[in-house]
Amino acid sequence: MPRQPGRVYVLGRDDGTDRTEGADRGDCADLRDSAHRDGDRLPHTARIGSFLARDGSAGAPVGVDLDRPHAGVVFGKRGTGKSYTLGVLAEELADAGGVAPVVVDPMGVFAGLEAAGGRTVDPAVRPASIPPSAWPNLLGLAPASGPGTLVWQVVADAVDDGSGEATDRNAASGTTPSPSLAALREAVDAADAPAETRRAAANHLRLAASWGVFDADAPPVASLAADGDPAVLDLAGVPDAAAAAVVRAVARGLYDARIAGDLSRLPWLLVDEAHAFFDGVADPALRTLLTRGRAPGVSLVCATQRPAALPSVAVSQSDLLVSHRLTAARDVERLAAAEATYLAGDLASRLPEGVGEALVVDDATETAHTVRIRERRTPHEGESPRASRLSDPEPH
Numbered sequence: 111m112p113r114q115p116g117r118v119y120v121l122g123r124d125d126g127t128d129r130t131e132g133a134d135r136g137d138c139a140d141l142r143d144s145a146h147r148d149g150d151r152l153p154h155t156a157r158i159g160s161f162l163a164r165d166g167s168a169g170a171p172v173g174v175d176l177d178r179p180h181a182g183v184v185f186g187k188r189g190t191g192k193s194y195t196l197g198v199l200a201e202e203l204a205d206a207g208g209v210a211p212v213v214v215d216p217m218g219v220f221a222g223l224e225a226a227g228g229r230t231v232d233p234a235v236r237p238a239s240i241p242p243s244a245w246p247n248l249l250g251l252a253p254a255s256g257p258g259t260l261v262w263q264v265v266a267d268a269v270d271d272g273s274g275e276a277t278d279r280n281a282a283s284g285t286t287p288s289p290s291l292a293a294l295r296e297a298v299d300a301a302d303a304p305a306e307t308r309r310a311a312a313n314h315l316r317l318a319a320s321w322g323v324f325d326a327d328a329p330p331v332a333s334l335a336a337d338g339d340p341a342v343l344d345l346a347g348v349p350d351a352a353a354a355a356v357v358r359a360v361a362r363g364l365y366d367a368r369i370a371g372d373l374s375r376l377p378w379l380l381v382d383e384a385h386a387f388f389d390g391v392a393d394p395a396l397r398t399l400l401t402r403g404r405a406p407g408v409s410l411v412c413a414t415q416r417p418a419a420l421p422s423v424a425v426s427q428s429d430l431l432v433s434h435r436l437t438a439a440r441d442v443e444r445l446a447a448a449e450a451t452y453l454a455g456d457l458a459s460r461l462p463e464g465v466g467e468a469l470v471v472d473d474a475t476e477t478a479h480t481v482r483i484r485e486r487r488t489p490h491e492g493e494s495p496r497a498s499r500l501s502d503p504e505p506h
């Protein structure tokens with residue numbers, strides 16, 4: 111049965127209805143049919159592009175389910191369209207009801223989402239949103255060292271208001287008061303510890319203050335997702351450790367806010383350059399979203415040009431995999447983790463070549479499709495400069 115133009119083929123939807131209507135036997139003959147709905151009656155569908163026929167022509171529109179939470183990955187070597195694809199998803203989320211996109215933007219390429227009602231946010235998180243046990247690593251101190259132990263203890267004392275009721279959950283979602291870094295430094299200075307230990311701990315806290323991301327009065331994380339307009343966390347130029355702290359605070363804060371009932375929308379955290387966040391303090395929070403995010407309704411989509419640098423759980427827990435072109439063998443191998451038994455054959459051999467083209471593997475409907483991602487409605491700022499597009503210099 112050919113796909114019907116004007117109808118949207120919805121990936122990621124697994125509610126047991128209408129799953130065979132309109133499936134294209136040519137593109138996925140070895141796969142089970144997928145959901146296929148009328149786009150006009152699908153307010154919770156992200157229209158990300160269209161099927162790519164073997165002759166290169168565009169087929170029926172393709173959507174991604176936004177009704178339920180999902181975990182996804184977007185792969186592709188440099189310049190193949192990963193950030194662009196995340197931007198398309200953010201635009202669709204901006205238009206959909208009941209959801210809220212929050213974009214982690216390490217390269218500063220998502221400011222164009224302001225044209226979709228979005229806002230670019232200078233990242234600010236409360237010190238208390240990082241649990242005491244994570245502070246030594248955040249500051250580059252060994253947890254068992256004198257200064258590491260002192261920082262851990264000082265933060266633990268400062269976030270416990272004496273009632274014994276300060277929980278990590280409240281702290282992460284920003285609903286309990288937080289000490290400032292200056293207050294933590296004062297506590298270090300006043301601690302009963304050798305002068306050298308106090309000095310080292312204070313110096314590391316001073317360095318953290320210079321990152322400019324910690325603010326005891328930062329708004330609760332849930333405010334990023336309160337109105338549903340895209341919130342872009344501009345991390346360009348922010349040191350790696352500080353960016354990781356922000357991602358941890360935001361990922362965990364959204365999760366905790368949903369559990370606490372402080373956030374009515376379903377947040378979607380879109381993380382560009384995600385490999386950078388899986389080896390530092392952000393790692394546990396991202397893993398929490400991958401493994402437990404769907405129950406409270408928090409979605410996570412991780413984009414990376416280095417799939418091999420993501421933990422295997424990122425792929426195994428994802429129900430949506432979008433892969434642009436990959437060439438490095440170790441990155442292609444990561445795709446193998448997505449090759450469930452229903453996917454006969456080699457995914458790598460099905461990766462399309464062109465920029466903006468992708469193989470989309472949909473776990474819910476057990477299908478894989480070649481898709482051309484649609485053009486952005488808002489400006490994309492990730493384009494590499496091209497010498498050929500510069501005006502000719504004056505002849506010497």
Ligand SMILES: Nc1ncnc2c1ncn2[C@@H]1O[C@H](COP(=O)(O)OP(=O)(O)OP(=O)(O)O)[C@@H](O)[C@H]1O
Nearest residue numbers: 188189190191192193194415466483484485492493
């Ligand atoms: N779906 C698309 N439609 C039209 N043009 C696209 C599409 N996807 C990507 N492009 C073009 O390709 C360029 C590179 O895309 P993008 O910045 O998303 O690459 P990337 O994979 O994120 O690269 P990097 O790893 O360097 O960040 C874009 O600036 C845009 O011009």
